[in-house]
Amino acid sequence: MCAQKVNTQTSKRPQVVADDDFDLREIIIKYIYYWPVFLLFTMLTMIGAYAFHLVSKPTYEIKATLLLQEEKASNDIQSSLQEMGIAGAQKKVENDREILQSRRLIEMVINDLKLWASYKVEVNHLTENLYKDESPVEFILLHRNPNVKPSQKVTITIENSTNFTLKTSDPENSNPEYSFSSPISTTLGTWQLAPTASLNRFIGKTIVINIDDPKSVVDVYQQNLIVELKDKLESSAVDITLKDQIPQRGQDFINYLITLYNKNEVLEKNRKTKSTLDFIDQRLDSLAIELNSAEKSVEDYRRTHGLTDVTLQSQSYIQSAQANEGRLNEVNIQLKVINDVEAYINAPNVSDKTVPTTLNIGDQNLVALVQSYTDQQRERARMLATTPEMNPAFEPINRQIASTRAAIKENVNNIKSSLQVTRKELLTVGSRFRSSIESLPGEDRELTALRRIQASKESLYNVLLQKREETALSYASTLSSARLVDMAYVLPLKATKALIPFIAAMILGLLIPAGIIYLRDTIKNHVTSRRTIEKLLPTAISGEIEEARLRSQIVTDDINEKMNFTLVEQFRSLRTQLYYLHDTESKGRVTLMASSVAGEGKSFITSNLGVALATSGKKTIILELNIYRPVMCDIFNLPTTHPGMSHYLTWESLKEDVIQNSVTYRNLDIIASGQFIPNFSELLDRKRIEILLDWLRLHYDHILIDTSPLQVIGDANIVSRLCDITLYVVRKNFTSKKQLPFINNLYAEQQLPSMSIVFNGVDSVKDNYKDYFPTRSSQ
Structure with missing residues (x-):
């Protein structure tokens, strides 16, 4: 039968424990219980690791x-x-x-x-x-x-x-x-x-x-x-x-890899160098043609425009233009003098005219004629002063004057005609000089552009020639850009690598059984720890009962059993906790024992709690209302033919007749369920059960009511209104987690009075390791 150690609480928790609360101690205790399984798997994995160590070859790092x-x-x-x-x-x-x-x-x-x-x-x-x-x-x-x-x-x-x-x-x-x-x-x-x-x-x-x-x-x-x-x-x-x-294979691989890399590097560089040389040769050939064309263009332009040195030629043009301009000025002056002479000769009366200058006239004959003409005019004017103009004496002088005038006019016309031709030629030359000077900047610009093209082609040609020589030299002596620092060598084996299989085996030896246990618990979906109850139920846990298999259902009967003392102490602790739960009541304390399904140990806890109360001197009676699976007669070795609750509820027996005294345990009485009747639930809902409980309250200190499972039959709900407190039994690895919402609903709707939990079937390993994992003190 299942049982567990008590761990009491004096007050109900106001709220559910947070989901993220982590209890490492409880997890360790849970898995320590399966230490033989962990030991077995660890031994198997270590044997496998040793076999792997013998068979496997070490891996070297090169x-x-x-x-x-x-x-x-x-x-x-x-x-x-x-x-x-x-x-x-x-x-x-x-x-x-x-x-x-x-x-x-x-x-x-x-x-x-x-x-x-x-x-x-x-x-x-x-x-x-x-x-x-x-x-x-x-x-x-x-x-x-x-x-x-x-x-x-x-x-x-x-x-x-x-x-x-x-x-x-x-x-x-x-x-x-x-x-x-x-x-x-x-x-x-x-x-x-x-x-x-x-x-x-x-x-x-x-x-x-x-x-x-x-x-x-x-x-x-x-x-x-x-x-x-x-x-x-x-x-x-x-x-x-x-x-x-x-x-050795790893060393050969790395060394040959480096050799091939260097070889490919050299081949790649040679390929690029050869490609560069080919390109340069092609470009030099094309540039040679382009450079010859540029030089021919400069030569043709010079020849076409008659250009040698633009600066010297420009200075020559300016000097020639200035000389031409000077000669043109001289001709213009001479023409002016000739025109003045001509005007002087053609004047009707020259006596009052100023004799024109003849300094710029290079013809001395004309100068002499003008001087002679002037003198003749003066002579005539002198004669006019003393002789009338009609006097025949004027005839010789007039003929001389006329002859001189005619000679002067002829000479003036010849000189004037010659000067005009000269002036025209000088104007033409001057115009040509001005045109040449004006065209020189444009020709110079065009020539400069042609020279620039020629210079760029020549510069690029020289660069490519230099580059070709450099490339040819590098092609003859190409080396890889990579330099070997250390050839491939083998690193010594690390001592820790030999331990890795054994460490992995140790970890697997722990993880595999832990995973199996966790998977089993997950698939079963049963309550596996106190923490699960605290997390999902708002009510307090009044006691914990260890799991043990004894010859008798009553733990005090197996006085020589190893687990007897622990279980007896647990029920004593639960008895003490029961006093606190009933608070101020000193007599007639009615405790309802409930569970969700059959097999959770409710009758086992009820009977042993009754024995614990009776041995403390409290007059106690167990009222068995589970007519469908009665066990109290078997637990206490009572006759099954004795009248029970079914006889009392059907008025076949009186209350004094249904009470059986336990011969073994003083102060403990039992009312068995009696023979089966189909309308047992309806009878529980009548006044007769109240009368019985009122009478029992007067004659007993504790009344323990053992009822049917709540999820199967609702008898506990019927009698709960007559009870003071409820001890709800939850069994580890048996009660499903799906039943916890049902229990929570009972608590929330207050269908059972002052409910608290008794956690049954807890692993006994907690006592074995209590020095390492101390429990909370009981009250």
């Missing part, structure tokens, strides 16, 4: 360090060429990391080192990996059959230094014998085995050769290869790390 140097532009020309697309862009460290981890590069390493073929030999029932010189043979695939899956296994037995036996699944050609280095055709394709220096050590042994899909092997190595910067801020050095069960 590491190498590579310095990825960024290329720097040597000068401004280099930068300009890169911006123009002539030279390749600078490579970044991040790009180099991606190249090192690229599938193409790893695939080349796998194929060159033939890492898709692995060799194994069985030694002492354990498989041992072989690599390179450790393997007695080398698998050489001559031709792969494309129609067969790539992954194959070849099993051979080495017979001697020249022959081996091939294990096949063909019954007609079982275990054929072949010689080394001879081609063999199978479903895999055509292949052969080449012996190594270690062949003689493996004579008589079986070698398993696994031929894997190269693509799958590439995937594995690409996942395991780690390339990371040592210091992302200050250094461009990268660590190349790989994990492998064969250290």
Whole structure:
């Protein structure tokens, strides 16, 4: 029968405990109860870890360090060429990391080192990996059959230094014998085995050769290869790390990966350099044609416009124009003088005229004629002063004057005509000079533009010539930008790695049973702890009864049982708690014992609580109202033929007749349920039960009423109005959580008086560990 230790409370909690309240002690106590299960699973997992340690091979960490140097532009020309697309862009460290981890590069390493073929030999029932010189043979695939899956296994037995036996699944050609280095055709394709220096050590042994899909092997190595910067801020050095069960294979992989990377780097740089050279040569050819065309344009322009040196030619034009202007001024002055002479000659009366100057006249004949003419006019004027004009004496002088005038006019006309022609020519020359001077800025600008085109072509041509020489030199001595700092080396195995399987086994040994227990509790959906009740029910827990299996239903009868003392103390504590629940009542205390379903231990607690009350000197009676499953007669060894409640309620017996005295326990009486009657519930609703309880209150200190389960039959609701308090029994790992809302509803609607909970069937492990997990003190 179930029972549990009391843990009392003197007052009801005002509200439900918060859902996020966490009781670690209760969880630990719960799982400590199953310590044999945890021990069993831990032992099993540790045995598995030890077996795994014997079978598994250690994984080594192989590491190498590579310095990825960024290329720097040597000068401004280099930068300009890169911006123009002539030279390749600078490579970044991040790009180099991606190249090192690229599938193409790893695939080349796998194929060159033939890492898709692995060799194994069985030694002492354990498989041992072989690599390179450790393997007695080398698998050489001559031709792969494309129609067969790539992954194959070849099993051979080495017979001697020249022959081996091939294990096949063909019954007609079982275990054929072949010689080394001879081609063999199978479903895999055509292949052969080449012996190594270690062949003689493996004579008589079986070698398993696994031929894997190269693509799958590439995937594995690409996942395991780690390339990371040592210091992302200050250094461009990268660590190349790989994990492998064969250290030498890992070292070969990383070293060959670096070799291929450097080789590809050099090839890529040479390709770019060759491309740059080709481009420069093509550009030089085109620039040579363009430069010749620009020089020819400058030459033709100079020749067409008669330009040698624009500055000197401009000065020459200005000087010539000034000289022409001076000559033109002289001619204009001479013309003016000639015009004055002509006007002087043509004047009718020259006596009052001023004689024009003849200083600028270069013709001395004209000067003499003008002077002679002037003198003649003066002579005539003198004669007029003394002689009349009509006097024949004037005739000679007049003829001289007329002759001189005629000579002067002829001479003036000739000189004037010559000066006008000269003036016209000077004007034409001056106009030509002015036109030439005005056109010089435009011609100079056009010539400058042609020279600029010529200079740019010439400058670019010179740059490309210089770049071609630099590129040719770099093409002859190209080196990789990566520098090897540390070749691949094997890191020592960490001692903690050997403990990892055992640590994992320990964790699994604890997690698996814990998960099973948690899953079981979740599936069962039963009340598993006091915390569940406190969280879902607002009423207080008056006592906790441990689970124990005794020979008798009454715990005091099994005086020699180990758990007897604990259970007796629990019921004594519940008895004490009952005093507080009834508060000031000193006599006739009616306690209703209720539960949701059968099997929760309600009758067990009722009978033992009655014994505990009786042994304390309190006159106690147990009233059994569970007519459907009566147990009190069996518990106290009473005759079942004695009248009970059914006889009293049907007026067949008096109240004194239905009371049975317990011979074993002084002060304890029992009223059994009696024989079954179908209308028992209707009889409980009559006045006769009230009369009985009123009489019992007068003669007994405690009346304990054992009723039917509430979710099955509602008898407890009928008699609850006549009771003082209710002890509602909830059994651990038996009462469903779905019944807690039903109990909560009973409490909220006050269908049962002063309800409190008795938690039955709690694990006894709490007492075993009470020094480590002290309980709350009972009252």
